[in-house]
Amino acid sequence: MSDTPIDRVAKATPPVLARKIRGFSDRAIAWVFIAPTIFLLLAVNIFPLIWTINLSFTNFRANRPNREVDYIGLRNYERILTDGDIWLTMQATAHFLFWTIFFQVLIGFTLAWLINRKFKGNDLWTTIIVLPMMLSPAVVGNFWTFLYQPQIGLFNYGVSFFTGIDPSSFQMIGDVALAPWSIVIVDTWMWTPFVMLICLAGLRSIPDYIYEAAEIDRASKWRQFWTITVPMVLPFLMLAVLFRGIENFKMFDLVVQLTGGGPGSVTELTSINLKREAFEKWRTGYASAYAIILFVTVFGLASIYVKALNKVKER
Amino acid sequence: MKSAKYLAASALLASTAFGTVSASADELTLCWAAWDPANALVELSKEFEAQSGHTMKFEFVPWPNFADRMLNELNSGGKLCDLLIGDSQWIGGGAENGHYVKLNDFFDSEGISMDDFAPATVYAYSTWPKGTPNYYALPAMGDANGWFYRKDWFEKPEIQAAYKEATGQDLGVPKTQKELLQIAQFFQGREIDGQTRYGAAIFTERGSEGITMGATGALYAWGFKYETEPGTYQMEGAVNSPAAVEALEFYKEFYKTATPPGYTDSYMEQSLDAFKSGQVAMAMNWFAFFPGLYADPDVGGDKIGFFVNPGQNVEASTLGGQGISVVAYSDKQDAALEYIKWFAQPDVQKKWWDLGGYSCHVSVLNDPGFTESAPFAADFLKAMDGVQDFWQEPAYAELLLAMQKRLHDYIVADQGTAQEALDKLIEDWTETFEDEGKL
Numbered sequence: 001m002s003d004t005p006i007d008r009v010a011k012a013t014p015p016v017l018a019r020k021i022r023g024f025s026d027r028a029i030a031w032v033f034i035a036p037t038i039f040l041l042l043a044v045n046i047f048p049l050i051w052t053i054n055l056s057f058t059n060f061r062a063n064r065p066n067r068e069v070d071y072i073g074l075r076n077y078e079r080i081l082t083d084g085d086i087w088l089t090m091q092a093t094a095h096f097l098f099w100t101i102f103f104q105v106l107i108g109f110t111l112a113w114l115i116n117r118k119f120k121g122n123d124l125w126t127t128i129i130v131l132p133m134m135l136s137p138a139v140v141g142n143f144w145t146f147l148y149q150p151q152i153g154l155f156n157y158g159v160s161f162f163t164g165i166d167p168s169s170f171q172m173i174g175d176v177a178l179a180p181w182s183i184v185i186v187d188t189w190m191w192t193p194f195v196m197l198i199c200l201a202g203l204r205s206i207p208d209y210i211y212e213a214a215e216i217d218r219a220s221k222w223r224q225f226w227t228i229t230v231p232m233v234l235p236f237l238m239l240a241v242l243f244r245g246i247e248n249f250k251m252f253d254l255v256v257q258l259t260g261g262g263p264g265s266v267t268e269l270t271s272i273n274l275k276r277e278a279f280e281k282w283r284t285g286y287a288s289a290y291a292i293i294l295f296v297t298v299f300g301l302a303s304i305y306v307k308a309l310n311k312v313k314e315r
Numbered sequence: 316m317k318s319a320k321y322l323a324a325s326a327l328l329a330s331t332a333f334g335t336v337s338a339s340a341d342e343l344t345l346c347w348a349a350w351d352p353a354n355a356l357v358e359l360s361k362e363f364e365a366q367s368g369h370t371m372k373f374e375f376v377p378w379p380n381f382a383d384r385m386l387n388e389l390n391s392g393g394k395l396c397d398l399l400i401g402d403s404q405w406i407g408g409g410a411e412n413g414h415y416v417k418l419n420d421f422f423d424s425e426g427i428s429m430d431d432f433a434p435a436t437v438y439a440y441s442t443w444p445k446g447t448p449n450y451y452a453l454p455a456m457g458d459a460n461g462w463f464y465r466k467d468w469f470e471k472p473e474i475q476a477a478y479k480e481a482t483g484q485d486l487g488v489p490k491t492q493k494e495l496l497q498i499a500q501f502f503q504g505r506e507i508d509g510q511t512r513y514g515a516a517i518f519t520e521r522g523s524e525g526i527t528m529g530a531t532g533a534l535y536a537w538g539f540k541y542e543t544e545p546g547t548y549q550m551e552g553a554v555n556s557p558a559a560v561e562a563l564e565f566y567k568e569f570y571k572t573a574t575p576p577g578y579t580d581s582y583m584e585q586s587l588d589a590f591k592s593g594q595v596a597m598a599m600n601w602f603a604f605f606p607g608l609y610a611d612p613d614v615g616g617d618k619i620g621f622f623v624n625p626g627q628n629v630e631a632s633t634l635g636g637q638g639i640s641v642v643a644y645s646d647k648q649d650a651a652l653e654y655i656k657w658f659a660q661p662d663v664q665k666k667w668w669d670l671g672g673y674s675c676h677v678s679v680l681n682d683p684g685f686t687e688s689a690p691f692a693a694d695f696l697k698a699m700d701g702v703q704d705f706w707q708e709p710a711y712a713e714l715l716l717a718m719q720k721r722l723h724d725y726i727v728a729d730q731g732t733a734q735e736a737l738d739k740l741i742e743d744w745t746e747t748f749e750d751e752g753k754l
Contacts, residue, residue, distance in 0.1 A: 063390040150577035174579030176728045262521040263579050264728020265720060281713040
């Protein structure tokens with residue numbers, strides 16, 4: 001019987017080395033294989049996180065490398081949590097987060113449900129609908145500033161066409177009351193297709209025989225929708241909400257291009273505010289504390305949400 | 316041997332003939348904002364290249380990103396720029412953080428005297444601590460915020476008659492801030508040549524420095540001061556004085572009643588666009604743009620007029636402009652200093668003005684023909700007599716962003732009162748100066 005390749009390698013291995021390798025347990029070999037990954041993770045994720053936590057207790061400024069750095073305890077955290085302006089940016093972020101997810105889920109699910117019905121031109125419509133999410137957020141933000149322009153903007157003319165309101169009588173990105181909605185509209189326009197695609201995957205994963213069984217049991221379409229479609233798509237929907245929630249919590253580029261955080265600070269989301277603190281005011285210690293607070297918030301909320309998602313999946 | 320002597324003699328002759336060519340030619344990178352004067356500087360620098368043998372490369376960044384881009388470059392010790400024409404407010408940080416080379420010894424050795432430059436520009440663009448003879452830049456580009464208007468509209472008999480009827484006064488260049496507002500309100504929504512026009516384009520930008528530069532035009536005219544006593548950092552009673560509150564309320568009224576619709580985030584470019592497209596009767600902007608505006612085929616020439624920022628309680632204008640500094644991280648500091656030596660020469664300064672740059676050299680400014688050399692030259696001199704600048708502290712960016720926020724919140728976003736905005740501004744600035752150890 002001829003030798004296998006493994007036998008040949010074993011014979012070719014010098015006895016000293018062979019003894020050493022034989023001494024390795026499976027666990028040790030596993031560690032050897034995952035060590036590079038762990039090292040990389042520590043270097044690019046864990047170390048910066050620990051460093052940021054360390055900086056958050058100091059008055060360090062990255063633009064003053066020569067200045068003495070003092071440890072100031074929890075002063076940065078205290079300042080942030082008692083700063084009324086930061087709570088306003090949190091409110092702006094919460095408003096943006098809630099309404100974008102609400103509209104994206106509502107419209108995204110509706111579109112998915114419509115697209116899932118077989119009709120002529122189905123694929124073409126799917127392609128057209130997903131186009132906005134293929135664009136760069138910076139580009140989208142930029143061209144929507146023109147669409148919102150009160151004197152020449154198509155959006156204002158569209159509203160005027162349907163309502164009869166003078167197009168130059170309202171300013172979507174200049175009005176304190178309308179500006180928060182202007183960013184909600186653009187984000188919804190851009191990212192609803194993403195939610196639609198996930199919902200579509202959910203809808204298409206429901207086997208036809210379940211509906212056929214329901215038909216035999218004389219269940220109405222309405223009842224089929226609430227007892228079959230919704231529960232089976234729910235895990236997908238919740239996943240979409242998680243993705244969009246995390247993405248929109250750190251939303252930056254689109255809103256910066258669109259409103260720059262204005263008028264005043266009404267659309268200044270936490271990420272924009274954080275960027276100003278860190279890289280315009282150069283309050284590195286303060287910004288580190290701010291980042292840690294945001295990290296804990298997102299991590300905490302996401303953990304609770306993922307647990308809920310797992311429970312839904314188990315049902 | 317004989318031929319070797321000939322060669323040596325030829326080399327000596329050649330080096331004598333081109334005596335100004337330096338021993339080693341470098342490629343120098345000059346960083347500045349991307350705007351009209353930068354193009355003029357490119358043209359001017361060709362002469363330096365011919366004389367010195369060095370080649371010039373330019374890195375021009377659009378104004379909205381200029382501070383971010385360049386300050387990041389300096390803070391990271393980058394070698395991109397050998398020469399930097401940085402904003403006046405950067406001088407404190409440039410000096411204290413070691414970004415700029417101190418030029419005193421160089422000026423002394425080369426016989427460059429700061430007395431040859433307008434005192435206001437030396438104070439603003441070169442010195443740190445302020446007013447002391449410690450120089451970190453050579454005044455390069457004098458500038459202030461001024462105004463321009465549609466002279467052709469102002470001269471229309473029907474417009475003049477309508478203005479007289481509406482206000483009881485003759486329409487002309489405004490002498491006070493309140494008169495300026497009155498004229499702007501008169502033009503707001505008015506039909507001229509079949510189109511709806513608006514009063515004026517002012518600065519309202521939120522992201523960088525726009526609304527601060529615009530509103531200080533009114534604040535300074537009302538007598539605004541940053542401190543009760545210079546150098547004390549005592550702001551209570553100065554920053555939020557009754558005059559300051561009145562000025563801020565005035566600027567808000569101006570924004571609400573005399574600017575085009577949707578004018579919520581506008582700075583230099585938007586002001587130029589609004590004027591060139593015939594939207595507005597008047598506009599504020601930096602003098603640096605005036606040569607280009609005067610040369611504009613559609614709205615320049617006889618159609619445009621210029622005026623200095625009108626006073627109210629005092630005559631004052633917001634300072635713009637920059638000094639040229641040698642970046643401390645540059646490997647080509649000798650060549651960069653050569654450029655500064657060349658740029659400081661009176662004949663080069665004269666050409667600088669002729670090309671559209673605003674020289675700060677007294678030989679140019681005091682020339683008897685200067686005020687007649689351009690329709691805005693006299694106004695420029697007047698403006699530079701009364702310029703005031705923002706804080707030039709190392710923490711200027713933090714101070715500026717606080718003011719941007721408070722002003723935009725009040726003026727554009729209608730939040731709170733002028734008094735509250737200025738009170739909050741003092742709180743912000745106090746916190747910054749406490750962090751800096753200055754309070």
